[in-house]
Amino acid sequence: MIRANLKPAVISAVVVVVLSGLLMGVRLDQDGTNLSLVGAGPDVYWKIAIAATFIFFYNLFRDHLARLWQSMPGMPKTPTQLVEASKKPVLRQLFWCFLIALAILWPFISNRGGTDLATLVLIYVMLGLGLNIVVGLAGLLDLGYVGFYAVGAYGYALLAMYFDIGFWTGLISAGLLAALFGFLLGFPVLRLRGDYLAIVTLGFGEIIRILLNNMTWLTNGPNGIGGIPKPTLFGLEFSRKASEGMQSFHDFVGIDYSSEHRVMFLYLLALLLVLITLFVINRLLRMPIGRAWEALREDEIACRALGINPTAVKLSAFTIGASFAGFAGCFFAARQGFISPESFTFIESAIILAIVVLGGMGSQIGVILAAIIMTILPEMAREFNEYRMLLFGLMMVLMMIWRPQGLLPMNRPHLELRT
Amino acid sequence: MSRPLLEVSGLTMRFGGLLAVDGVELSVEPGQIVSMIGPNGAGKTTVFNCLTGFYKPSGGKIVFDGQEIQGLPGFRVARRGMIRTFQHVRLFKEMTVVENLLVAQHQHMNTSMLAGLFKTPSYRRSEREAMERAAYWLERVDLHEFANREANTLAYGQQRRLEIARCMVTQPKLLMLDEPAAGLNPRETDDLKALIAELRDNHQLTVLLIEHDMKLVMSISDKIVVINQGRPLAAGTPEEIKQNPDVIKAYLGET
Numbered sequence: 001m002i003r004a005n006l007k008p009a010v011i012s013a014v015v016v017v018v019l020s021g022l023l024m025g026v027r028l029d030q031d032g033t034n035l036s037l038v039g040a041g042p043d044v045y046w047k048i049a050i051a052a053t054f055i056f057f058y059n060l061f062r063d064h065l066a067r068l069w070q071s072m073p074g075m076p077k078t079p080t081q082l083v084e085a086s087k088k089p090v091l092r093q094l095f096w097c098f099l100i101a102l103a104i105l106w107p108f109i110s111n112r113g114g115t116d117l118a119t120l121v122l123i124y125v126m127l128g129l130g131l132n133i134v135v136g137l138a139g140l141l142d143l144g145y146v147g148f149y150a151v152g153a154y155g156y157a158l159l160a161m162y163f164d165i166g167f168w169t170g171l172i173s174a175g176l177l178a179a180l181f182g183f184l185l186g187f188p189v190l191r192l193r194g195d196y197l198a199i200v201t202l203g204f205g206e207i208i209r210i211l212l213n214n215m216t217w218l219t220n221g222p223n224g225i226g227g228i229p230k231p232t233l234f235g236l237e238f239s240r241k242a243s244e245g246m247q248s249f250h251d252f253v254g255i256d257y258s259s260e261h262r263v264m265f266l267y268l269l270a271l272l273l274v275l276i277t278l279f280v281i282n283r284l285l286r287m288p289i290g291r292a293w294e295a296l297r298e299d300e301i302a303c304r305a306l307g308i309n310p311t312a313v314k315l316s317a318f319t320i321g322a323s324f325a326g327f328a329g330c331f332f333a334a335r336q337g338f339i340s341p342e343s344f345t346f347i348e349s350a351i352i353l354a355i356v357v358l359g360g361m362g363s364q365i366g367v368i369l370a371a372i373i374m375t376i377l378p379e380m381a382r383e384f385n386e387y388r389m390l391l392f393g394l395m396m397v398l399m400m401i402w403r404p405q406g407l408l409p410m411n412r413p414h415l416e417l418r419t
Numbered sequence: 420m421s422r423p424l425l426e427v428s429g430l431t432m433r434f435g436g437l438l439a440v441d442g443v444e445l446s447v448e449p450g451q452i453v454s455m456i457g458p459n460g461a462g463k464t465t466v467f468n469c470l471t472g473f474y475k476p477s478g479g480k481i482v483f484d485g486q487e488i489q490g491l492p493g494f495r496v497a498r499r500g501m502i503r504t505f506q507h508v509r510l511f512k513e514m515t516v517v518e519n520l521l522v523a524q525h526q527h528m529n530t531s532m533l534a535g536l537f538k539t540p541s542y543r544r545s546e547r548e549a550m551e552r553a554a555y556w557l558e559r560v561d562l563h564e565f566a567n568r569e570a571n572t573l574a575y576g577q578q579r580r581l582e583i584a585r586c587m588v589t590q591p592k593l594l595m596l597d598e599p600a601a602g603l604n605p606r607e608t609d610d611l612k613a614l615i616a617e618l619r620d621n622h623q624l625t626v627l628l629i630e631h632d633m634k635l636v637m638s639i640s641d642k643i644v645v646i647n648q649g650r651p652l653a654a655g656t657p658e659e660i661k662q663n664p665d666v667i668k669a670y671l672g673e674t
Contacts, residue, residue, distance in 0.1 A: 280536065283536050284536075287532075287536075288521070288528045288530045289532070291522045291525075292522060292525050294513075295514065298513060301473075301509065302505070302511065304492075304497065305493060305504075305505070305509075306525070306526075306586075307494050307497035307526040308522070308525050308526070
């Protein structure tokens with residue numbers, strides 16, 4: 001029994017060391033204008049080592065422990081199988097609450113760099129969740145997802161430039177605009193299957209980028225668009241001096257100005273958007289349309305025989321997925337304040353797709369985890385920047401060999417018939 | 420006699436140089452069980468595919484429930500109440516049994532995006548009704564206890580029954596079964612026979628059947644159509660077909 005547990009025990013201990021080593025052991029610090037990596041003291045490493053040892057022995061002897069526990073009278077049944085957590089709604093809810101609480105508290109316990117990085121992670125989470133609808137749930141391989149991201153970003157930037165609209169109006173318009181593009185593109189191409197669809201969407205993503213690059217009269221070409229208005233909170237601006245007719249946040253609340261407020265606000269805003277995205281997608285999954293996506297992925301012919309219009313169902317997935325990219329794009333533009341076609345190259349599509357595949361197709365918690373990994377790893381390994389793509393490819397290959405279902409494979413909410 | 424539910428005339432299907440179906444005539448009265456028999460490769464399934472819109476017939480007329488449906492896409496034909504099964508089981512394998520039945524009710528449900536996001540009363544009602552209908556049919560086909568199992572964990576015979584239940588929740592007018600007894604043991608075939616007869620008698624369903632099990636076909640059918648090499652060979656009651664010398668020669672064999 002111990003031998004059977006040895007491998008999982010070693011793996012768990014290694015995971016603890018790697019994860020906590022990265023999370024607690026090193027930290028990004030601001031050094032003038034540069035970010036530098038700072039290692040933690042030996043006490044932290046001692047704690048990590050103790051934790052890893054504990055995890056190792058716990059996993060090694062967990063069957064014995066469980067039996068011991070159960071042999072004692074009056075003890076509640078032990079959750080010997082952690083997997084069961086997913087089947088226990090209370091545990092699951094607690095887990096999510098904890099995660100959300102941690103996410104909300106993050107900007108207050110982290111420094112500016114950490115918050116900024118977390119905001120970037122959240123943008124990728126949103127993109128991953130959106131693409132997850134298209135690829136993971138509806139089973140349509142979309143390689144041009146970044147096109148919709150670009151439409152959202154440029155939609156907001158151009159609307160703000162020419163029509164002087166604010167962030168919140170822009171957010172909705174950008175989402176709608178991206179959805180419209182998704183619809184228009186989806187209409188002709190969704191008859192195609194598999195590889196053909198992938199090629200066409202790939203082309204679409206490139207066309208959008210090249211158009212943005214060349215329509216200089218509208219988009220300012222490769223020079224990009226700057227001065228995009230930042231998000232406001234009920235009309236309050238996050239700047240040292242509010243623009244005309246506006247009030248700034250620090251004046252309103254009556255605290256001293258700090259540039260960190262804006263970083264925190266942007267982070268919390270991104271978090272809110274992600275939570276809304278999660279909520280909407282979770283609802284969609286339980287709705288007829290979500291079931292139809294699932295069914296269509298499994299057997300299109302059976303769907304047709306049951307009166308489901310495959311084109312309409314696919315189109316809905318494509319459109320909804322695109323609209324989330326639009327929201328993310330708008331937020332991205334507002335956060336950066338400057339966008340250029342450079343930000344919307346094919347590699348972005350590839351990264352988002354990698355997040356979906358790495359996390360486990362269709363799995364939402366998997367996408368979140370993968371987005372964190374995919375965003376933080378390159379930041380951590382700045383020295384290896386030149387080999388980034390190489391490492392990236394290597395990781396993908398290894399994943400496909402050892403865990404093709406993704407880090408955390410999808411656990412779809414099943415509707416149950418109560419008897 | 421009432422107006423036929425399905426009337427097919429001069430149905431032709433050509434694949435390049437191959438004439439797979441040539442002038443098939445078919446007429447199905449409401450409440451009848453009509454069987455289509457014939458040797459392998461005679462074009463029975465091709466006829467099915469033409470009727471249900473999976474192929475676009477090269478010629479001929481298909482009138483279903485008073486309207487011409489030839490050339491309509493498959494899902495539109497299905498929405499008019501012509502629901503079919505396939506020779507091979509085509510369930511949504513990774514979905515649960517009851518979810519299979521819910522997907523099938525897609526066209527009848529409140530699929531509005533906003534209604535679902537905000538769980539409006541009409542949406543809840545639609546979900547509940549779908550659930551009740553699914554439960555009702557699961558009871559009918561004796562799969563109630565497996566409702567929350569994944570479809571691919573069912574035994575073959577149960578999967579076949581689930582397929583029929585999945586057709587029934589769409590509230591079809593005409594149920595088309597493509598070799599429903601293939602791979603079933605004699606007892607399961609008897610159950611299937613009882614089920615089909617019950618659907619006709621208690622649910623006023625019309626059934627069009629492709630089947631090779633002659634015992635089943637002869638005992639259940641109100642009418643039999645024989646097809647040979649894409650052409651109609653004979654049509655009539657089971658008794659007439661059994662006596663028909665052409666059919667005996669082409670298909671049933673001398674006894």
